[in-house]
Amino acid sequence: xxxxxxxxxxxxxxxxxxxxxxxxxxxxxxxxxxxxxxxxxxxxxxxxxxxxxxxxxxxxxxxxxxxxxxxxxxxxxxxxxxxxxxxxxxxxxxxxxxxxxxxxxxxxxx
Numbered sequence: 001x002x003x004x005x006x007x008x009x010x011x012x013x014x015x016x017x018x019x020x021x022x023x024x025x026x027x028x029x030x031x032x033x034x035x036x037x038x039x040x041x042x043x044x045x046x047x048x049x050x051x052x053x054x055x056x057x058x059x060x061x062x063x064x065x066x067x068x069x070x071x072x073x074x075x076x077x078x079x080x081x082x083x084x085x086x087x088x089x090x091x092x093x094x095x096x097x098x099x100x101x102x103x104x105x106x107x108x109x110x
Contacts, residue, residue: 005108006059012101013055016072019098020048036082047075055105062109069106073099 023045026038036044051072058065076099083091 001059002108005105008101008105008108009055009059009065012069012072012105013052015098015101016048016052016055020045020052023048048072051075051102055102058109065109066106069102069109072102073106076102 023041026041051068054064054068054071058068076095079095080092080099083089083095
């Protein structure tokens with residue numbers, strides 16, 4: 001495990017955790033223009049929290065990290081699709097920004 005992989009994993013886990021906390025506390029524009037029901041936000045936050053924890057656990061159990069990384073990438077792809085369906089094209093870069101360190105961590109893991 002290289003230092004770059006550890007740093008990318010920690011950054012990805014922190015960003016996924018931030019996204020999860022934002023869903024829990026309904027901060028800013030989370031779900032506001034994406035036609036996401038408010039009742040879904042705790043579940044989305046739980047998925048993000050599980051992904052962040054899985055990334056960190058993946059530094060010790062690689063298979064868990066791969067699964068968490070793939071799950072988070074799919075999570076953010078669905079977020080991009082939801083943003084585009086709601087015509088909130090100005091929010092797409094922020095969703096991609098949250099996905100980028102996860103992709104980086106996955107690429108460095110192999």
